Amino acid sequence: MKKAFLTGNEAIARGAYEYAVSFASAYPGTPSTEILENISKYPEIYAEWAPNEKVALEAAAGASMAGARAIVSMKHVGLNVAADPLFTLAYTGVNGGLVIVTADDPGMHSSQNEQDNRNFAPFAKIPMLEPSDSQEAKDLIGEALKISEMFDTPILFRTTTRVSHSRSVVQLGERKSLEMKPYSKNPEKFAMIPGFARKRRLNLKDRLAALEDYSEQFPYNRIELGKNYEVGIITSGISYQYVKEVFGDEVSVLKLTMTFPLPKKLIAAFAEKVKEIYVVEELDPYLENQIKAMGFKVKGKEVIPEIGELSPEILREKLKGEKPGITFKPYAQLPSRPPVLCPGCPHRGVFYVLKKMKAVVTSDIGCYSLGVLPPLESIDSILCMGASISMGHGFKKAFEANGKNATVITVIGDSTFLHSGITSLMDAVYNRSNTINIIVDNSITAMTGHQHHPGTGYNAKEEPAPAVSLEAIYRALGVENVVVVDSYDLKAVENAVKDAMKYKDGPSVIIARRACALLKGKGPKGLYAVNEEKCRKCKICLRLGCPAIQVKGDGVFINPLSCVGCAVCVQVCPFGAIEKAGDE
Amino acid sequence: MAVKSIFISGVGGQGTILAGKVITTALVNLGYDVKMSEVHGMAQRGGSVITQIRYGDRVYSPLIEKGRADVLLAFEKLEAARYVEYLSPEGTLIVNDLEMPPASVLVGKEEYPADIVERLKEEIRNMIVVDAVGVAKECGEIRAQNMVLVGVLARVMDWPKDAFVEVIRDVVPAKYVDVNISAFERGWDMGML
Numbered sequence: 001m002k003k004a005f006l007t008g009n010e011a012i013a014r015g016a017y018e019y020a021v022s023f024a025s026a027y028p029g030t031p032s033t034e035i036l037e038n039i040s041k042y043p044e045i046y047a048e049w050a051p052n053e054k055v056a057l058e059a060a061a062g063a064s065m066a067g068a069r070a071i072v073s074m075k076h077v078g079l080n081v082a083a084d085p086l087f088t089l090a091y092t093g094v095n096g097g098l099v100i101v102t103a104d105d106p107g108m109h110s111s112q113n114e115q116d117n118r119n120f121a122p123f124a125k126i127p128m129l130e131p132s133d134s135q136e137a138k139d140l141i142g143e144a145l146k147i148s149e150m151f152d153t154p155i156l157f158r159t160t161t162r163v164s165h166s167r168s169v170v171q172l173g174e175r176k177s178l179e180m181k182p183y184s185k186n187p188e189k190f191a192m193i194p195g196f197a198r199k200r201r202l203n204l205k206d207r208l209a210a211l212e213d214y215s216e217q218f219p220y221n222r223i224e225l226g227k228n229y230e231v232g233i234i235t236s237g238i239s240y241q242y243v244k245e246v247f248g249d250e251v252s253v254l255k256l257t258m259t260f261p262l263p264k265k266l267i268a269a270f271a272e273k274v275k276e277i278y279v280v281e282e283l284d285p286y287l288e289n290q291i292k293a294m295g296f297k298v299k300g301k302e303v304i305p306e307i308g309e310l311s312p313e314i315l316r317e318k319l320k321g322e323k324p325g326i327t328f329k330p331y332a333q334l335p336s337r338p339p340v341l342c343p344g345c346p347h348r349g350v351f352y353v354l355k356k357m358k359a360v361v362t363s364d365i366g367c368y369s370l371g372v373l374p375p376l377e378s379i380d381s382i383l384c385m386g387a388s389i390s391m392g393h394g395f396k397k398a399f400e401a402n403g404k405n406a407t408v409i410t411v412i413g414d415s416t417f418l419h420s421g422i423t424s425l426m427d428a429v430y431n432r433s434n435t436i437n438i439i440v441d442n443s444i445t446a447m448t449g450h451q452h453h454p455g456t457g458y459n460a461k462e463e464p465a466p467a468v469s470l471e472a473i474y475r476a477l478g479v480e481n482v483v484v485v486d487s488y489d490l491k492a493v494e495n496a497v498k499d500a501m502k503y504k505d506g507p508s509v510i511i512a513r514r515a516c517a518l519l520k521g522k523g524p525k526g527l528y529a530v531n532e533e534k535c536r537k538c539k540i541c542l543r544l545g546c547p548a549i550q551v552k553g554d555g556v557f558i559n560p561l562s563c564v565g566c567a568v569c570v571q572v573c574p575f576g577a578i579e580k581a582g583d584e
Numbered sequence: 585m586a587v588k589s590i591f592i593s594g595v596g597g598q599g600t601i602l603a604g605k606v607i608t609t610a611l612v613n614l615g616y617d618v619k620m621s622e623v624h625g626m627a628q629r630g631g632s633v634i635t636q637i638r639y640g641d642r643v644y645s646p647l648i649e650k651g652r653a654d655v656l657l658a659f660e661k662l663e664a665a666r667y668v669e670y671l672s673p674e675g676t677l678i679v680n681d682l683e684m685p686p687a688s689v690l691v692g693k694e695e696y697p698a699d700i701v702e703r704l705k706e707e708i709r710n711m712i713v714v715d716a717v718g719v720a721k722e723c724g725e726i727r728a729q730n731m732v733l734v735g736v737l738a739r740v741m742d743w744p745k746d747a748f749v750e751v752i753r754d755v756v757p758a759k760y761v762d763v764n765i766s767a768f769e770r771g772w773d774m775g776m777l
């Protein structure tokens with residue numbers, strides 16, 4: 001059999017292929033993005049980027065209802081957006097198997113929070129599987145589809161950053177050939193008016209009981225007896241790997257893979273074998289609380305941290321009392337290296353202009369979130385996708401209602417606007433908000449690695465697609481004051497903002513448009529350098545925070561390897577000291 | 585075989601991901617159980633990036649513990665200093681003799697430590713400093729600095745050279761294959777303590 005070295009996400013995509021999935025939808029979000037990116041490489045599977053996670057899940061629900069095996073993937077906070085269909089899908093159940101992948105981000109490598117989405121399974125009353133490496137990720141997609149169809153339920157598939165983004169060896173199989181299930185109209189199952197929903201609610205209760213029995217027999221829930229029966233560890237997901245790393249077969253382990261519903265009898269059998277039980281899990285005491293509620297005495301969060309990622313190191317320290325051995329640490333503190341806006345990033349100039357304005361700036365999530373950091377430091381708030389426009393609206397109204405005055409500017413990306421900014425702007429128009437709303441349109445979903453969205457003119461398979469026009473959306477929403485500016489033209493951006501400040505008949509929109517500098521063939525061209533004779537060493541150019549502009553002696557120089565030629569710095573230099581030095 | 589751990593650190597955009605891919609593909613081809621963990625997303629925007637590789641007969645954790653890496657392969661000096669606590673006392677440090685000042689240094693708010701190589705040399709028994717950028721330039725492609733460093737690592741670990749040359753042929757785009765192989769071989773020649 002062929003083997004491959006896959007990330008968890010690639011393995012999930014491979015699982016979708018092998019186990020006859022024919023419909024996939026997703027909205028990007030770290031650490032889930034590569035699932036759909038890889039699925040879209042299989043011609044056998046219809047794959048799409050949806051504008052947001054709710055739409056993705058609903059589309060997958062429709063595909064499942066039609067009889068196809070379907071998969072939908074998103075980052076943890078994406079499931080909040082998709083929660084509305086999720087909870088009622090538990091009632092309707094499925095036709096073709098329906099797998100909902102949630103990729104959580106403990107430690108917040110690339111996220112605004114670290115919610116533990118395992119809690120969604122009991123909350124929504126749907127079963128859940130948790131893989132601990134790539135082989136399991138692939139195999140369990142098959143199991144998940146089977147369970148989904150057997151019990152007529154959507155199923156949650158929960159990974160974390162270290163499962164999604166770690167590679168391990170996977171045995172590959174062939175794609176199963178599977179006929180789509182027949183569809184027959186059945187409103188009592190699929191049309192949830194209260195009368196039908198009440199019946200489905202009862203059905204849901206029986207289903208969960210049956211699923212619990214299944215969990216008892218599920219071979220991926222297993223006891224691994226060790227040399228030692230004194231200590232038993234109950235664990236799941238990546239934590240299982242850390243437990244094995246630190247303890248090998250010194251202790252006995254109950255590895256849980258179906259983590260909702262939990263196998264009570266199996267847990268009881270394990271509890272009988274060992275003297276003392278620890279629950280080792282990342283984030284919330286999800287297993288611990290349920291196991292305690294079953295009446296077992298276990299230790300968990302009193303020793304294992306509930307904030308941030310776990311690691312073998314942490315387990316070694318907390319469970320064995322071992323500190324890391326001799327390590328080198330020559331410097332107590334080093335300059336940190338946080339992510340920065342790239343050289344030539346079109347977002348930079350917009351924030352440079354905003355910093356000079358006396359305004360409250362509510363912003364949003366995307367590369368442009370980096371405008372919160374020095375030296376640009378022009379953002380007041382970042383909450384969740386789409387919140388910039390609505391929070392700015394609320395802020396402005398609250399000030400007005402209390403007789404105060406403030407200029408409120410909102411900043412949102414193109415992908416984020418299409419994801420969940422449209423209804424926010426509708427609110428601002430409908431309720432006559434005098435906010436200034438800037439859309440930083442770099443014509444791609446940059447932050448997560450250049451995924452297409454409904455405005456880019458291409459679909460997930462890189463085929464040409466209809467492009468949604470932002471201008472047309474603003475017109476349709478009834479925004480009357482709309483201007484388009486080039487993000488690289490600082491004067492134009494500044495004038496647009498100043499003009500908008502004078503406009504008092506509802507929200508203004510400024511489209512600051514310029515393709516992401518990293519997009520192949522679309523970035524700027526050229527090279528700029530500091531003319532030493534003209535430079536007065538005022539260092540105003542450093543306020544742009546461009547990685548290409550560096551301190552040198554008491555002056556500055558532009559690193560030719562980094563400069564991409566956007567010429568934004570040329571516009572901020574009061575002495576005309578930055579000049580063109582090349583065309584490439 | 586007992587599990588070995590290679591910790592790679594660098595700056596987003598330096599080619600650490602491709603380096604990790606070449607190394608792990610070769611190790612998988614050699615029949616080892618291998619795990620690799622990398623960071624995607626936000627951190628890649630010029631931030632500090634790490635790749636962790638572990639291989640042996642049976643590997644559980646994809647993460648390396650502090651003080652347990654057999655090699656720290658640092659693509660940049662500051663990123664060597666930052667992660668050197670992962671190196672085991674007997675381990676080898678391979679460091680690219682390259683300074684990439686982070687934003688806070690560029691704007692003059694913090695200082696780039698001037699003595700990184702000297703300080704590390706005082707503490708670490710096995711250390712190789714490589715001018716990977718210079719060597720890559722001589723090979724004709726500055727971006728092949730990652731393969732120079734992979735070459736050094738392969739020699740230090742005593743991995744079979746051919747296995748790597750084969751993988752580079754497979755994973756690197758055709759027109760860059762020769763440059764990358766010569767970069768790897770130049771690195772290999774430097775990988776002696």
Ligand SMILES: Cc1ncc(C[n+]2csc(CCOP(=O)(O)OP(=O)(O)O)c2C)c(N)n1
Nearest residue numbers: 029078365366367413414415416445446447
């Ligand atoms: C609900 C939700 N889904 C996905 C994400 C991940 N995510 C953050 S920002 C973003 C899109 C950024 O694209 P855009 O708004 O165009 O800004 P850019 O990064 O291109 O500047 C995504 C997908 C998230 N944080 N929340």
